[in-house]
Amino acid sequence: MKKIVIIGGSAAGPKCAAKAKRLNQENEIEMYTNENVISYSACGLPYYIEGIVDDIDKLLIRKPEEFEKQGVKVFLNHHASKIIPDKNTVIINEKEVLYDELIICTGATAFVPDSIKNAQIEGVYTLRRVQDGINIKNKMEQSKSVAIIGAGFIAIELIEAFVKNGIKVHLIESTSRLMRILDCEFSEMIMQHILENSSDLVDMHFNREVDKLHQNEDGHFYKLSTKCGLEIEADFCIIATGVRPNVTLAQEAGVKIGKTGAISVDKTMKTNYNNIWAAGDCVESNCLLTNRPIYMSLGNIANKQGRVAAINATLSPEVHENFDGILGSAITKYFNYKIATSGMTFETAVQIAQRFNLDPISTTITKKDKAGYMPESNPVTIKLVADKKTGRFLGAQCVGTGDVNKTISTMTSALQSKLTVEQFLHMDLPYAPPMSSTIDALLTAGYKLNSQIKEIQI
């Protein structure tokens, strides 16, 4: 029997708690969160705002009562202020809580750049927690226009939500493009698609650094101004400029912080303390392609890490499970247009080529996802990146109204397996006219890339 204390209740925390209890009913599990809800799908919030998810309760995956019933003690609105590793103690709401194993799942916080003046005024939101989603949806329902600062995943998902609700969107981005997680030409395709389909409701401004948010006499946001003097009026404003891991609690206790600014853990999800583990948006991951730390804040990673931390904090080492790392896979959509990536972009591969002794090569094709004569066939644009020296895949990007999810998931499997382009060439992907073209688009891309690697047109 062990007493396992978990700090954090969003995704990794609840996963840890449920798993640790299931693995050994004798374990005493306590889960503390500084929020008033636990176990929610933050990634579902844009779809709640859009109206696809009709009830916020549906995003609350498991209620505190369910955990209590399972034998997990849940403490809402509890603030952990200090970990004292020597005493196996954490100070929560100013009381000492003893633990045998501590799992830190403190998550991340929406990041608001210091350079944006006046960011704390009314009518300005970030989207991270359940209450943020509720507030934004309420606000949207009384509004006609919104300014979104940032151009990543959350921005894309919120543009869809607002456009669906007839809200005029002004997007302001400090860099030159949308979705910098993809290569430049993919950013352009995405922009083009959004503007072609929603130009009446969407304006985009790039290379504009927001200087200040302005309030009216009621103290409410009504416009923003950029450093170059552009002024954009809107009924409310969302800052979607990424997140930062919550590491203060860990850092102050001497838990090692990695280069990315998130908690550093080994493959068992253990920190530099023997009985302190960490999982979810507060930790960095190992990049499976470079074996260097990278930081991504995603619900699926948090759940996997939570599982592994719970197993290893609970069971003996001979049945420990490893979390080897991630590829940087991500997917989203703008209505029926899907956007996905796994592994490195070509730009990244070129940047790190010298350091990692790579000779990056890439190819891009566009092809229908099903037999061309099937009425529901739709295009996918695929970019594959490989290392010419070893023939190994480095990454894949895919966009389009076709089956992007199948394409990128199949490539994820190939990347995870460290396949070479040649090994991949004639992969026996299943074929039927309503499901694929005779030569799957992914294989067509593979053929082209193989020709480039072999430097002969085959």
Add this chain to the structure above:
Amino acid sequence: MKKIVIIGGSAAGPKCAAKAKRLNQENEIEMYTNENVISYSACGLPYYIEGIVDDIDKLLIRKPEEFEKQGVKVFLNHHASKIIPDKNTVIINEKEVLYDELIICTGATAFVPDSIKNAQIEGVYTLRRVQDGINIKNKMEQSKSVAIIGAGFIAIELIEAFVKNGIKVHLIESTSRLMRILDCEFSEMIMQHILENSSDLVDMHFNREVDKLHQNEDGHFYKLSTKCGLEIEADFCIIATGVRPNVTLAQEAGVKIGKTGAISVDKTMKTNYNNIWAAGDCVESNCLLTNRPIYMSLGNIANKQGRVAAINATLSPEVHENFDGILGSAITKYFNYKIATSGMTFETAVQIAQRFNLDPISTTITKKDKAGYMPESNPVTIKLVADKKTGRFLGAQCVGTGDVNKTISTMTSALQSKLTVEQFLHMDLPYAPPMSSTIDALLTAGYKLNSQIKEIQI
């Protein structure tokens, strides 16, 4: 410059012809077929009959004129009767045709069991060639009921086509189940789904061996009788009991025939003669899991083999490409219910366990394909088969209204890579609520299988 003669014009033949010409414009390419059309999608015929493909012309991928324009000579309605390897000659329409390289793409023919008496009467069809599709569609439009003998892919696809058109279907199968390419319980799920959704139009009879087809006074089919005395009346009849490779031409010339009854080739698609190649439905493939020959007649395999045969018949050995083999991947659907497999079933694994020193283990789960709160989330049922000794995957099956294609394609990639369950466990499949659950259904299945392999509930 080489003269390349291709016998066959359905799928592999045209692929060979186009590729060989593109690789070297100097090559003299002649393609002979005994049909009156070339380059067609036989797998699209059920969707033409159903009405999803509204014009038979759409299934004719490339017209003879297009090949002629490219510089490929096309000979329709030409019968190749004899190959004389010593003289690099093939007798076609009783004339001698010389070749430098010969590529045999003679395809396969619908198989009609000898045990079915009277199978040649009017109103009885097989589905293989373009004219078959046209004939069946015309017949269907004047009919109210059909008897289908057989219960494989074509049968499933034709049931969909007929049900969509309001035709009553009587299915008669000699074995105990549908889709024997899957494990027994999957056959049952498929049957249950079809009957639940179409019971007013579909009757199925298993373990019934058809004895005789009966003709009315006009000589037209009107009923069939089984050996056990069952009589089933229908307006027409389709025999969908598989295909047999067309190997007579090759066999008579001393081309080696493999154990499966199809032409035996090496990885370059070469037969036992140095300048005779073969590709498509007339050849057998190497099973990537057992390294034993298997025979599957599928358009995607034919196209891949055609490509490889063309490259190797045309180019010098240092740029030869290999076709290493297949996994036995296949997919189809009954309306929105998808059915897919890759690799071995558990039944097959058990059958061959001793011979291949396997300890087969399997797990089955059913889970939503997207976040449960997304309205469009649908279930997939996944069965994973692995070898407990090595931890390697042996096969996967998947059915459901959810994203079966993504699931099986991802697993195909894992099978092709010879991944172990442990290596697969935390695969970084991309996640977003409209695309996947936080822990993808495939990973949930992997976790469960891993627990079974480790013999501990994790």
